[in-house]
Amino acid sequence: MRVAIVTGASSGLGREFVRQLERQGGLDEIWAVARREERLRELAEQAGAIPVIPLVLDLTEEASLAQLRRRLEEQRPEVRLLINAAGFGKFGTWADLSVEETRSMIALNCTAAVELTIAALPYMHRGARILEICSSAAFQPLPGLNVYAATKAFLLRYSRALRWEVAPRGIRVTAVCPGWVRTEFIAVAQDTKNGKTVRHFPFALRPETVVRRALRDSRLLAVTTCSLPALVQRVASKWLPHCFIMGCWEGLRRI
Secondary structure (H helix, E strand, O other): OEEEEEEOOOOHHHHHHHHHHHHHOOOOEEEEEEOOHHHHHHHHHOOOOOOEEEEEOOOOOHHHHHHHHHHHHHHOOEEEEEEEOOOOOOOOOOOOOOHHHHHHHHHHHHHHHHHHHHHHHHHOOOOOEEEEEOOHHHHOOOOOOHHHHHHHHHHHHHHHHHHHHHHHHOOEEEEEOOOOEOOOHHHHHHOOOOHHHOOOOOOOEOHHHHHHHHHHHOOOOOEEOOOHHHHHHHHHHHHOOHHHHHHHHHHHHOO
């Protein structure tokens, strides 16, 4: 049984990945993982030829990760794609974020992504792909978006090293690092003590565009930015001092 596992499937990029994979075909099932049961059921009902299996799990909880590992052990599918799209960010400085917000970001953006990757790899074979959904925020430190950017920097480095480790098995790993995307991410990020830390979201992409380009680029590239502005940001972060980039970011986010 050939399956794709997509986390964060109840909204945003995760939901769009499920929809585009369903249209592409070549799979027996798509396992859609998220917390919101109603949205997952709706997604499953809209599925066409490929069944979408809703898995209502909170990946910040060890019990949910254990449940997913048991499902893999019992069904022993061939995992053709793993897409770790679950994640969230919060706007604000260290003084604005609660300990719980910080802990949850690290748990979902970092720990859950790594643990699920480890769980899926034994069931992946030559030609399989892993897409770790990072962000252009991973390329440099970002005051006012500090913890989120740090979690994505972790996931970017993890993805790049993992790509080398699994290359002999013919498995490709891609870090997907777009800029702003028109999803619920922004509304969730603003729902904090200081939601006005970031006010503008230039060059925001449609989720359909990001997903289409990510799936295409994952067949070859280790990192994809899915857009020219994010690519420029990536290149600039390699050549310009981070203190200069942070200064520019500070000016832009305060406008």
